[in-house]
Structures are given as structure tokens and as C-alpha cells.
Amino acid sequence: MSTSGLARRIGLALAAPLLAIVFSLVITSFVLLTIKANPLDTFQAMITYSGQARVQTLIINSAVTYYFAAVAVAIGFRMNLFNIGVDGQYRLAAMLSAAIGGNIVLPGPLHVLVIILTAVLVGAAWAGAAGLLKVRRGVSEVISTIMLNFIATAVIAYLLAPGKLAVSTAGSNNIGTRPIPASGQVPGIGLVPGSQDKVYGLIVLAVLVGVGFWFLVNRTRFGYDLRATGMSESAAVASGVDVKRMVVYSMLISGAVAGLVGIPELVGAAYTYSLDFPAGLGFTGIAIALLGRNHPVGIALGCLLWGFLDNSSQILNLRDVPVEVVQITQGVIVLSVVVAYELVRRYRLVAIQRDVARQLASAGSTVQGASA
């Protein structure tokens, strides 16, 4: 009974994402057929291309960046809080920590630590504002974080100007913060064999954040309160959880992790926050958190899938297929995965009801009672 139950649980947990991925591949195939491209050849080309060590490094690097964004979103999701503002939080955090990192000189590890701490604090502050507005003034965090995203854009545009925090980059009309000196840079790790390119050194931090997230949610009282609030706020209140404090704390933690999103790129490759610093990763994080079911391992797999789609699609340029087709794939995955989770949830409810009914029936007919 219990082993088959476990097998069914795992099967059901995997069913939804797999269903969504298959469904999105079907849709993508249709899209490809409409522009007279062979879907199988296209997928084959992407997979072959991702076999190159260089591309694999890119995929992992993308995944590291996405991981922070998705975990930041997932912390909120676990208690039904929507941190749509990861986007603004990480951009502001990356910009300010880049500005500070480029203007100080400190011995090696300490310099990096200052950059990371700045990012964490800025991210937490920007998200914490939304948390405070929610508990003090009853403002929905969905709306306030969206507004804070745009306000962050304005603040960045204001500060990232010559004479304020920016200097012009030599040989281009791009501007950015003063480059971070060598003591604040984190060397890459040669993780992929046979490649000159290196994986961001802060992949270590991503792993730590993943483990920390798992520990926090599953092994601490805070995490228990977090999950309890997410499942039923009224029940959590009845059992003594201070929901308002939980809202503020989880927004602070979510923002702190969000602050890290831009840091691997900042201290590992770019060394400056310039006008072309990647934007929009907060929304990628939302998509991946949904796909990975807010679970640290699920999110990691989702990040690799996203990294694969984003990077291996570059080959499509050579095959006269618009690269943008993977954005359709990603959009369909997000939408269909939430539908699939909902369907699986309903199926599970029905299955539980059926099991209980069966057990009650057998308990009634035999004196031995239920053996589950």
C-alpha cells in the first residue's frame, strides 16, 4: 500500500511538468510547421548545439543567475505572497553594489563580501517596503511591487548618468558604473571539461542558497509557519502565527535573495553595471518558480531547462528560424504547467476521496480495520 502510494505521489509530482513540457513542444512544433521548418530537425539542432562545452558553460551560467531569481520568487509563493518585484529589486541592488564595489579598495574576499552584502541589503529594503505597505496600509504586494519595479527603473536611470554614478565606457557610447577592481572579482570555475570558458564562481553561492532555502522552509519553525500561512492563513493565525510579521520577514528574505540575481554576472564577467545589463530576469524567475513547484531541486531543473532553451536556440539563427520561437515555448510551458498542476491537484483530491471511501467500506465489512 505505502510503496505504491509513494510511487503514485512521485508519478503525480512529475506528471504535471512533463505534461506541460510535452504540450509546449507540440505547440512549438505547430508554430515551426507554420513557418515551414521541420520541428524534429530544429530540436535536433538545438540538442546537438548544446553538446558543445562552450554552450554548456553558458547554460550553467544562465541557470545560476535564474536560480536566485526563482528562489526569491518561491520564498514568497510558499506563503501566497507574490513578489512580482524581483525585477526591480535585483536591478537596483546590482547597480548600487556595482557602484560601491567600483569605488572602494579592499582586500580580496572582503571586497566581494561588501558587494554581496550591499546587494542583499538593497534587495531586502526594496522588497521590505512592499511588505511594510502590505501589513501597515493593506496595499496588495502585487500592485506595490509592480509600481516599485518602475520606480526602480526611474531611480537607476537617474543615478546611472555621467557625473553621478556612471562613467563612459571606453570605445563605445555605453555608460556604466566604475569597473570593479580585481580584488572584487570572483574567478570562474572550470566545471565543464574540455572548455576554455569558466562557470561563474558564485555557482557555489547558488548551491548554498538552494540548500539554505530547503533548510529554512522544511527544517525551521519559521519555515513551518511560512508553509502553514501559505496553506491556510486562518488556521495559521489560530495556531499563533503572527502573519503580519511573517509577511514582512518573508518579503525581506525574498528581496535579499533577489538582490543576488545580478551578482554572479557582475563579479564574474561584467564587472560594471551598464545600460545593457540584463533586465527582466525577475519574470524569468516567476516562470521557473512555477515550473519547479517552489522546490529547490525542481527550480534547479527548471533553471537548466530555461538556460538550455535560451542558449541553444542561438543556433536557430543559422537555420532561418527566428530565435524568438523559444519564448513561445517558454510562455506555453508556464501557462500549461500551472493548468497541469491544477488538474493533477483535482485528480489527487478525487483519488484521496476514493481511497478513503474504499478503506471505510473495507473497515466496515471486516473487524480488523484499516491497515494503512
Add this chain to the structure above:
Amino acid sequence: MSVVSAPATAPAGGPAPDRPRRLAGWRRIAVGAAILIVIMSAIRTITGAGDLTSSGTIGAALGLAVPIGMAGLGGLWSERSGVVNIGLEGMMILGTFGAGWIGWQHGPWAGLVAAIVFGAVGGLVHAVATVTFGVDQIVSGVAINILGFGVAKFLATTLFVGTPGGGSTQSPQVDPIGTFSLTGDLLKPVEKHGWFLVSDLAGILGGLTTQVSYVTVLALLLVAGTYLVLWRTPFGLRLRSCGEDPYAAESLGVNVYRYKYIAVVVSGALAGFGGGFLAIVAASIYREGQTGGRGYIGLAAMIFGNWRPGGLLAGAGLFGYTDAMQLRSEDAVHALLLLICLGLLAMAVWLGVRRRFLTAVVALAFGALFGWWFLSSDTVPSQATFATPYVTTLLVLALASQRLRMPAADGAVYRRGAGR
């Protein structure tokens, strides 16, 4: 029709049954608008920032308010039926693409229809996910934003590369839609003289009545029509009842699913209309990233307007106005600081009379801050103007959340027969 022109033509008539209350409401708005215009013209006279009430600014504001208002109206339909629609931005993007694609081949009006259809398709996807499958509405909305962006980008690359003047990020030119002028150049001389109040009224009237796109008129009719349909018909009552208490509506025989479907599809169509306006009227071209977050500003305008069409109109007008100021004149933006300062000081006095001293002191402090900003600087950074709609929305939500009332069952998942 719009809030600004209300004082000139204060409507005397109204539906008979609730005449006293409605008149009072309109009269209050009219008096408020009149006071606002007097203060604005005073500030214009003092600071010499002619663009504050020039016909150019008002005309630009009207044009910029339309897409915001249409997105907000879309949000209004959806949320009145109890479905939160964060996906307005994505639906709007689909609208801009549809307008560019059909518009350059079959003319601007066909493009507008295509924009509406494309937006409605986005709305339909949202409806299927949230109503039929009961997916969380925020999640579905975010997914639609991602999907709308991706689909438009993909289709643009596929369909616009190799067209005359088109490319992967923009469509070929779309023919312009006609405009009309009621007053022509009649008011121009009056406006030019800079007389206190008279020239300002001439500027505002001139801006609202010259070179107005037919699509703008259509948009204003849609706002009025929405009010009539949602608040003055049995259909509207049933639709709103789905947003207030779907189970009560169900018990009265309302097909809640159908009403939510209609509302969300209309919502997408309106957002698409807003996108179409951007592509056809504002730019004569589809361009990637054209919406620039206006779907979200529309949502903000709707919240600012307390989930009501009149308030939404005021919100869209305000945000369109700040947008126009940002584009037109630094002096005028700087003069607005004085307006904000005076407004906050007036609020402080009013709060003091009401014996709410703590809030009064906060208002006073901010008023003083804006006054100091006005006196100590010559210009306002353009980013501050850019941020105005968002900061305003946050402030309104933070300070007036007790007076806002969203539909009671907004955002709640409803399943037929499930009970509470």
C-alpha cells in the same frame, strides 16, 4: 465628457430616479475641476510656464491618456467580474502587433479591428486558464505577459522581415487615421495672450477639440458605454454580482462562468484596442516594446479610480497629463512642483480642521519639501516625471486604502457548485 471639460458644460440632466445624489456627485467633480483650473492658471501666471495649460500639452495628454484608459477599462471589466487581470500588458502587446500587421496591409481601421481581436484572444487564454481551470489569476496574468511578448516578437520576426520599411522589431508604416477639429484655430489667438484664466480655458478647450483622432472619440464612448452597460443594465448587474459574490449570483441562476468569460474577453479586447491606438494613432507603426508598461499604468489608473469608470477617467487623465509634461516642457514640470506643494498644504489644513493632526503634519512636511524643491531648483529630472504615475498610485493606495473598495470576490477562484 472628460473630467476637465466638465465645468464648462456642467450637465444638468441625469436619470430621474437617483437624481439628487448623482447631481451632487457631478457638481462636486465640476467644482473640483474648476478650482483646479483656477489654481493651474494662477501657477502658470506666476511661474510663466505656458505649457501647463497650453493646447499642445492638453492635446498630447488626451492622446497619451487613451491607451492608459483603455487598458484600465479592460482591467475594470475583468475585475468587476472577479478576475484579476495582470495580463493586460501582454494583451496590449498583442494588440500593437495585430494593428501593425493588418494595419499596414489593409488600412488603419482594419488594423484597429485586428488589434481588438488579438487582445481578445489574449483575454480568452486568460479566461480559459482562470475560469475553466481555476488557475491562480496573478500567475496566469504573468504567464500571458511572457507569452504575449514572445508571440509578438516571434510573429514580427517572421512576418515583418523583408517588408518595406519593416524588420524584426518594427512593422511597415500604417496609414494615419483621420482627425477632426471642432474649434479650428478659433481659440489660438485667445490662448496666445496669456490672460489669467481666459487663455488657460482657451488652451484646455483648444487642446480637447483640435486634431482629435476619431479613435479617441471612440475610446471616450467606450468609457461611457462601459458605465451604462455595467451600472445601468441587468447584464451589468449580473456581471458585477459575479465579482462581489459569485455563489450568491449562482444561487440566483446567473451563469457565473459565462459572465466571467465575457468580461475577461472584453477586457482583452479593450487592452488590445489600447495597443492598437498606440500603434496606429500614436506611432503609425508597430514597434517592439511600444507599450512600455502602459498595461500596468492602466491597472494603476483603475485602482486610482476606485474600480469606477469616472475615477478611471480621472486617473488616466492624470497619468496622461504627467506623461505629456515629461515629453514637452521642463519648465512646466518644474511649475507642477508648486502645484503639488499647494495641494499638500491645502490637504494639511483640511486634515487639521478634521482634527487628524498626525496625517496633517505628514502632509505639511511633504508640502514643505516640495516647496523647498521648487524654490531650490530650476528643473526636475525627467525620471521623476516618469515615476509620477507609479509613486502616485503607491501614495493613493497607502494613504487612501480605507476609501478604496475593490470587488469583494476579486481574485478569488470560483468553482461552480463548490460553495464557500
